[in-house]
Amino acid sequence: MKRRQFGQVMFTAAGAVTAADGTDVVAQGEVPGQEQGVQVDRIEDAVSIADVRLIAKSRMEEATFDYIDTGSCDQYTLRDNVNAFQRIQVLPPLLTGVRKVDLSVNVLGKKIAMPILLAPVAGQRMFHAEGGLAAARAAATMGTVYGMSSSVGNSVEEIAAAADCPKWFQLYVPKDRQVTRRLVERVNGAGFEAIVLTVDLGEWKDADRRHKFAVPKNMLVKHLRDIGFSQVTMDMSEEEIQTFNADAWDLALSWEFISWLRRHTKLPILLKGVLRPDDAQRAIDAGVSGLVVSNHGGRRLDGMPASIDSLEAIVEVAGEAVEVYLDSGIRRGTDILKALALGARAVLIGRPYAWGLGAAGEAGVERVLQLLHDELENAMLSAGCTSLQDITTDLLQRSG
Numbered sequence: 001m002k003r004r005q006f007g008q009v010m011f012t013a014a015g016a017v018t019a020a021d022g023t024d025v026v027a028q029g030e031v032p033g034q035e036q037g038v039q040v041d042r043i044e045d046a047v048s049i050a051d052v053r054l055i056a057k058s059r060m061e062e063a064t065f066d067y068i069d070t071g072s073c074d075q076y077t078l079r080d081n082v083n084a085f086q087r088i089q090v091l092p093p094l095l096t097g098v099r100k101v102d103l104s105v106n107v108l109g110k111k112i113a114m115p116i117l118l119a120p121v122a123g124q125r126m127f128h129a130e131g132g133l134a135a136a137r138a139a140a141t142m143g144t145v146y147g148m149s150s151s152v153g154n155s156v157e158e159i160a161a162a163a164d165c166p167k168w169f170q171l172y173v174p175k176d177r178q179v180t181r182r183l184v185e186r187v188n189g190a191g192f193e194a195i196v197l198t199v200d201l202g203e204w205k206d207a208d209r210r211h212k213f214a215v216p217k218n219m220l221v222k223h224l225r226d227i228g229f230s231q232v233t234m235d236m237s238e239e240e241i242q243t244f245n246a247d248a249w250d251l252a253l254s255w256e257f258i259s260w261l262r263r264h265t266k267l268p269i270l271l272k273g274v275l276r277p278d279d280a281q282r283a284i285d286a287g288v289s290g291l292v293v294s295n296h297g298g299r300r301l302d303g304m305p306a307s308i309d310s311l312e313a314i315v316e317v318a319g320e321a322v323e324v325y326l327d328s329g330i331r332r333g334t335d336i337l338k339a340l341a342l343g344a345r346a347v348l349i350g351r352p353y354a355w356g357l358g359a360a361g362e363a364g365v366e367r368v369l370q371l372l373h374d375e376l377e378n379a380m381l382s383a384g385c386t387s388l389q390d391i392t393t394d395l396l397q398r399s400g
């Protein structure tokens, strides 16, 4: 792939970004691109992710919608994930004669229809009764990967049976290594094609604390039993289950865990949450097959940089050794074009499809994937790219 050094993306003078109507969206605390949607009622009338978000907002309980929507603390990182894309501009060449584009891409050796994957997202049964089953079916229809969260609300076997699409399993690690081992064995046996190890921590969301947001007891019991904590039953009190859940997970992992995981699976391992080049190098040395450049959509430690601003340095370290993916802040096809130009093999989306699920279940997730697919296709046509290989840093310039 042709590439030139793009350099650090710079902030605008005051660190502020102005919305189309002239208001300072950062000062208002709004996320640009999310508030621009016009209220529509039917998912088939949604013309942007912003529209899908507003449909979800009108249909979901406030606490559940906010669980999806908000980020940690002051939400600096959440906002910057979106703002950072505005600081990168596209300079398309003219008269390229391109009239057809191919969006297909190989991920971990598997050809999929588009470079837009569904990120692991917890709690999907709270967004829609069909939860992860609906999202996985939408991924299959649209020809892409379903990233199953450990905490999605369904078992590995249920998701495996739901849809015939490539599936990656995202692992949160039980402290009890026997439970972890059995879970990984089930993932190995259920036809998943990769394990995504998420290692970024520090979630501290004011909205969730204000709402006292908690997974309903029956869903939490199912989730814990699905993981393999068979000692958890509906006979336990709500408090006992919450206490068990709070203590069940290993939140103090170190690099040795990757070696442990390597010994228990032949599946490719991706490390999710990478922002530092030195961590990228350690992960490569530890034998991972891919890196997901991510700040967890601004849901973890607030103040971390926008993922897109960290991408280029990680791509530099990765070279040809491992595949690099990006998530956090993707709301438009042009965002995807920019991420691919900076070296991502593909992007993952979180909130956009969680909103789709809340708005209209399976049809909502399909709509989200279709919108982003079509926007990327249009961006590629406009930039004279016939395939993803043609999307290079030459197409970009930075503002500021």
Ligand SMILES: Cc1cc2nc3c(=O)[nH]c(=O)nc-3n(C[C@H](O)[C@H](O)[C@H](O)COP(=O)(O)O)c2cc1C
Pocket: 067, 068, 069, 081, 119, 120, 121, 122, 123, 149, 150, 151, 152, 170, 198, 272, 294, 295, 296, 297, 298, 299, 327, 328, 329, 330, 348, 349, 350, 351, 352, 354
């Ligand atoms: C409601 C919600 C739940 C999430 N749950 C998980 C999870 O269980 N595991 C995980 O690795 N990431 C989780 N994420 C983070 C996503 O995988 C992804 O990194 C993030 O959503 C990307 O940013 P975006 O929402 O701006 O697309 C979650 C994100 C959301 C919005």
